[in-house]
Amino acid sequence: MAGKSQTTMTVQKKRKNINNAGYFFVLPFIIVFLIFNVYPVLRTLYLSFMNYKGFGTPNFIGIENYARVFQDKFFWKALWNTIKIWIVNIVVQLGLAFLLTMVFSDMKYKMKGIGVFRALYYLPNLIAATSVAFLFKTLLDWQYGSFNQILMSMGIIEKGAQINWLGDPNLAPIVVALIGGWMWFGNSFIVLMAGVQGINKDYFEAASIDGAGRWKTFAKITVPLLKPILIYVSITSLIGGLQMFDIPYLINGKYAAGNPGGSLQTVVMYLYKYGFAAGTTKQVGYASAIAYSLFFIILVVSLLQFKIANGKEK
C-alpha cells in the first residue's frame, strides 16, 4: 500500500515538473507581448492624460484631452465619415456574400465551380490597400480615367459631363466604401460558406421535405445557425472598418486633409494628423485621447452588436 502511494506521489511530482515546462514554451511570447503589445497600449493610455508634444516631459492635465475630443467637431465629423463609409461598405460586402452563399448552398441548383469563383472573388483582398488606392485613383480619374471613358464609349455619360468620382464630397465616401466592399466581399463569402458547409445537411433536407421554399430555408435555418459566424464577421469588420486609413488617406492625393471637403477624413487619419504628421507641432497627448475615444466607441458598438444579435433569440 505504502509503496503504491509513494509511486503516485512521484508520478504527481513528475507531472508537476513537466507542467512547469509550459512556462518555458510561453516565455518568449510573453516577453515580446508585454514589450510590444501591452506596454504601448498602456503608454498610450498614460499619454492621453498628458500634455505631450512628442519630446520633453509630459505634463499631467487630467481629462482635458478627452474633454477636447468630446467638443472637437472635426473628430465627430471624422467619426461620422468613418461610420458612413463603413455602413455602405458592410451592406455591399455582406449583401454580396449572403447572395453568393445562398446561390452556392442551394440544394436544387447545385452550382458548380465554387473553387474557381471563390478564388477570383477573393483576389482583390490580397492586394495591398496602397496599390488598390493608386489603381482606383487612376482608373477613376475625373478627366482621363478609364472608368469614365468606358461609360462615355457606352453612351451612358456625355463627353464633358464626366462623373467626378473622387472629387465630389458626397460621392467620394461612397466610392471608397464600394472599393472596400469590392475588396472584402470575397473574404466574407468564404467565411459564411465555411459556416454553411458546417451545418448538418439533414436540416436542409428536412426543410425541403416540409416544403419550405428557398428564402424560408435561408431565413429560418441558414441564418440562425450561422449566427455565431455572423457576429464574428460583423465585429471583425467593425474593428477593421472604424480603423480605415490606407485607401481614404491615399486615394485623393491630399493625404491627411481627407479631401474632397474633408469627406474622406477618417478617425485614424485624424489621429495620424495630430500624432505623427504635424512634425514639431505634434499633439501626441491629444492623439492618444483620440485613439482611446475610438476604442471606447468600438467597444460600445461591438457590445451593442453582440446584444442585438443575441437578443433576437428571446
Add this chain to the structure above:
Amino acid sequence: MATKIKKGILYLALILLAVACLLPFLLMLINATRSGHDIMTSVTLIPGSSLASNWKTVTGFFNIFKGFGNSLMVAVPATLLTAYFSAMTAYGLAVYKFKGRNVVFAIILVFMMIPAQLGLIGFYDLVSFLKLVNSYIPLIVPAIAAPGTVFFLKQYLESILSPALLEAARMDGASELYIFHKIALPIMSPGIATMSIGAFIANWNSYLTPMIILTKKEKFTLPVLISTLNSSTDIVSNQGAVYLAVAISVIPIIIVFCFCSKYIISSISAGGVKE
C-alpha cells in the same frame, strides 16, 4: 427547363461578378504598356508599345526592386518568427497545465479584440525611445507575439494531438523541447503553413506601421514606396507609369496566390469557424 434557364442566369451573374473583380487588374496590366497620352484618350484591351518608356519613368523615380528587397527583408523573418513562436506558445498552452495558463489565454483573447491602432502612439514612443526609428527591428521582432495565430494553433493542436503520443515519447526519455520539435511541429505543420501564408500577406501589405517607423527612402518597404507616387509630377502626369508601378507591386502576390489559393482560402475558412 425553367431551372436550367435560371441556372444559366445565375452563372452569368457569377461570371460578371468575377469580371468585376478582375477588370481593374486587367486594365492595369494593359495600361501599364500604353503611353500616358493613349490612356487619356481611349480605353482598349489591346496592349500598347510604351512599356519601355513607362519603365524608364518608374525606375527614374524610385528603385522599386529595392522596395521589393526591403519588403522581403521584413516580411520573411517576421513570418518565420510568427510561425515558430506561435507554434511554441500554442504548444505550451495546449499541453501543459501550469499555473497562470488561463490568465495568459484570457489576455490573448482580449488582445485579439483590441484594435491595432490603439497602441500605435505608445508603440512609436517606445521605438523612438529605443532609438529604433528607421530600423527593421520594430517591424520584425513584435511578430514573435501574434495572439490570433496562437489562438488558432492552440485550437488546432487540441483537436489533433493525442496525449498518449507525448507520454510515449517521454517514456523513451525524450526532452520536452525535443518532443515539441520532433513530434508536435510536424503534426502542426499544415496549420502553421496556413497561418504563415496569411501572416506573410499581412506583413507584405502592411502600410501604416512601416510608414511611421521608416523615414528614409532607401529603407521603404513596397507599400510605403508606392505611396510616394503622389509626390512625383513626372509620374502623376504619365498614368502609364502609375499603372506600371502598381502592377509591379501587385504581380508577386498574384503569383503567390496562383500557387497557394487553396491554403489561403482554407485559412480564412478556419478563421471564421472559431468555436
